[in-house]
Amino acid sequence: MGTFSKPASAEQKQRWAKIWFQKLCQFHRRKTEPDWKFSADDVIAFLRSRRDAEVPAWKRMKIIEGLIHYRETIQRREVDDLLPLKKKMGEIILIEQAKTGGLDSIDDVVGKINPNEMDAIQEFRRSMRRAGLAIATERSYVNKLKAFMADRGLNCLADFDRIHASDVEAHLTDLAVDGNVSPSTQNQAFHSLLKFFELVLKREMGKIEAIRANKDSMAPTVMSPGEVGQVFEGLDRVYLVIAKLLYGCG
Numbered sequence: 001m002g003t004f005s006k007p008a009s010a011e012q013k014q015r016w017a018k019i020w021f022q023k024l025c026q027f028h029r030r031k032t033e034p035d036w037k038f039s040a041d042d043v044i045a046f047l048r049s050r051r052d053a054e055v056p057a058w059k060r061m062k063i064i065e066g067l068i069h070y071r072e073t074i075q076r077r078e079v080d081d082l083l084p085l086k087k088k089m090g091e092i093i094l095i096e097q098a099k100t101g102g103l104d105s106i107d108d109v110v111g112k113i114n115p116n117e118m119d120a121i122q123e124f125r126r127s128m129r130r131a132g133l134a135i136a137t138e139r140s141y142v143n144k145l146k147a148f149m150a151d152r153g154l155n156c157l158a159d160f161d162r163i164h165a166s167d168v169e170a171h172l173t174d175l176a177v178d179g180n181v182s183p184s185t186q187n188q189a190f191h192s193l194l195k196f197f198e199l200v201l202k203r204e205m206g207k208i209e210a211i212r213a214n215k216d217s218m219a220p221t222v223m224s225p226g227e228v229g230q231v232f233e234g235l236d237r238v239y240l241v242i243a244k245l246l247y248g249c250g
């Protein structure tokens with residue numbers, strides 16, 4: 001048995017704050033020094049690189065929010081110079097939304113929601129988009145919810161009135177025992193259902209005591225040193241140099 005726990009929002013913010021600070025340091029070719037007093041100009045340069053890489057404005061907003069959180073909670077420094085960046089990014093988000101076809105519907109931001117989908121799926125998509133979840137996360141979570149609904153014989157949002165923690169626990173256990181899924185797949189199924197309860201059903205899912213998946217991960221197939229040597233013997237000149245360089249760099 002294993003206990004699934006709801007991730008703490010404060011912990012998530014702290015984790016993402018550290019991640020964005022590390023990426024900011026990497027961009028500026030600095031060692032990750034927790035006390036580095038980065039400026040608004042440092043952040044702007046990083047944001048421009050993300051923009052040039054076609055990172056959407058809503059995600060660039062996450063970068064700003066993460067760095068503000070890092071300043072406030074870890075460095076204990078003022079964030080006044082970063083607040084105008086947040087305000088400006090909010091304006092850019094509105095502009096990007098307008099370019100997608102208007103601001104009247106959140107569906108327009110990342111694509112229309114299929115009206116033929118089950119009402120539970122449609123509402124889950126809308127809720128995740130309002131919460132700012134990535135479209136890749138949305139697709140993954142929707143697939144996991146569809147699997148749960150098929151497993152429990154659910155056809156609409158109203159059917160979830162009879163769904164409780166025991167149903168989620170049984171589903172997750174079935175994934176581990178009968179589905180032979182990996183721990184990461186089982187965890188993703190759990191978190192998708194947790195998010196559905198939180199955003200759509202607006203109620204606690206309850207404590208889950210499911211059998212945890214323990215499928216071994218596949219070990220990658222690698223060449224032995226002898227086999228690598230045989231490859232090198234078949235090469236010469238610049239091709240040998242390239243092969244040795246690639247092998248030496250992993």
